[in-house]
Amino acid sequence: MVLSEAEDLKRYSFEIGAIRPPSEGGSYSLLIRATRNCPWSKCKFCYGTPYNREKFQMRPVEEIKEDIQSVKHIADGITVIAEKLGGMDWAGKVIDPLFLYEKDYGELNENESSNLQSLVNVYNWLYSGGRTVFLQDANSLIMRPSELIEVVRYLKETFPSIERVTSYARSKTLSKRSLEDLKAIRRSGLLRLHVGLESGDDDVLRYVNKGVTAEEQVLGGIKAKEAGFELSEYIMPGLGGKKMSEQHARNTASVLNEIDPDFVRSRPYTPNPLTPLFEEWTSGNFELLSPHGYLREIKMMVEDLKFNGRLCFDHAMNFWRGRDGRPLFRMDYSGYKFPEEKDEVLDLIEEGLKIEESRHVQRIEYLM
Ligand code: SF4
Known part of the structure; x- marks a missing residue:
């Protein structure tokens, strides 16, 4: 009944970073990775370990927008599935490694894992009303102001339901x-x-x-x-x-x-x-x-x-x-x-x- 839509969901993934503040997870924020890792990584008590001490990288705005487009495809797909199955609870049954890949979670390869993580994040976000977004990683304010503004505007235009966008700084x-x-x-x-x-x-x-x-x-x-x-x-x-x-x-x-x-x-x-x-x-x-x-x-x-x-x-x-x-x-x-x-x-x-x-x-x- 929803096989083609479920199959379609498998085509989209977006980057998700390692951490977000608990208060953002509690409201099931959508996670959009604005930059990668920490630009400082020198604090003695942390040392960038939440990001595996990986090198800091800016992300091109176009790449972030592509991620937002992937979120849009996933959100639209989940919405159609929920309509067909009679609600978001039923749609949630589809976001499952056994249903999608006929595998247990531990057996997924990297692409499948990333896809599932993306679907789960968007599903939880939609389920809680699609209102909040957290920009990952450690310091989005380091982006050029015009680029950060472009990303936030694009997010809000793509998803008018968004009420709150937040970030580390x-x-x-x-x-x-x-x-x-x-x-x-x-x-x-x-x-x-x-x-x-x-x-x-x-x-x-x-x-x-x-x-x-x-x-x-x-x-x-x-x-x-x-x-x-x-x-x-x-x-x-x-x-x-x-x-x-x-x-x-x-x-x-x-x-x-x-x-x-x-x-x-x-x-x-x-x-x-x-x-x-x-x-x-x-x-x-x-x-x-x-x-x-x-x-x-x-x-x-x-x-x-x-x-x-x-x-x-x-x-x-x-x-x-x-x-x-x-x-x-x-x-x-x-x-x-x-x-x-x-x-x-x-x-x-x-x-x-x-x-x-x-x-x-x-x-x-x-x-x-
Ligand atoms: S993530 Fe924060 S606490 Fe950790 S090294 Fe970077 S600036 Fe310091």
Whole structure:
């Protein structure tokens, strides 16, 4: 009944990069790869490992548009199949390696795998309303502004249902872009930026080779806000180790207060074995905080925080447990509104500090 349409779906694939923020996966965003990998790849705690340390590449606009056209073909095909079969749930049965290729997932070759990944991404996106798109990889703002604008416009013209286009961005790049360019990018439809701030302390930033100063972080963040972007800043509690814990907390709060982002998202430092900071830790040159040490550091930061956005613990890396054994903090994407819920966060930290450290299990053992 839908064999020819299903056969047609097998003709289209588009590039999908390695990662996207959890808040984007949660809304089943369509993933469009605007650039490949990270243009910096030197941060000591990350080292571009999410992208396998592969070389950064710009993608020609025409190539990105071809990907968007492939998405269009897949979306149209799935829509026809859903109409014929009586709904999206039935269409979902078609997006299956056994149905499409008569193979188990593990038996698919590279092309078949890429095709299936593309179909699954578009199917989930359509199923959730086709409203959000995330531009991959690590810093789409590095594209020429006119090219980025062209891509975002093309996306919105091709899919009028799109309400939100979002991307990662580096503070350094934001600090260098003119406000006019940022405003033009925002007007084209790019709405939300995810920025890895990690720390607002210059010693910590230098130590981890973040390639940006606190001043540039502030400048980039303020410009992004002024241009009208919804801004998520990612912080990394514990990144200064024991030695720089207090200055990391205080100066991060101070930078965040100046930027006043919409969201601050906590991603506590967890050693990654493929990075230089992991080696410093295992050789005894970097002292990791204890579970209570992380909480005390977050407490110092929260005490100093005077912003009007939301503080979120929306990742399993926020490992602390509450009295009932459940995660100490709510892990939803909207987190705690400041200043209204600041006291609640401080109370939760006190609760966590009363719980024996061994009950807060940070999953490091499996990395060693
Ligand atoms: S800029 Fe981001 S992706 Fe690149 S190395 Fe640093 S933390 Fe990793």
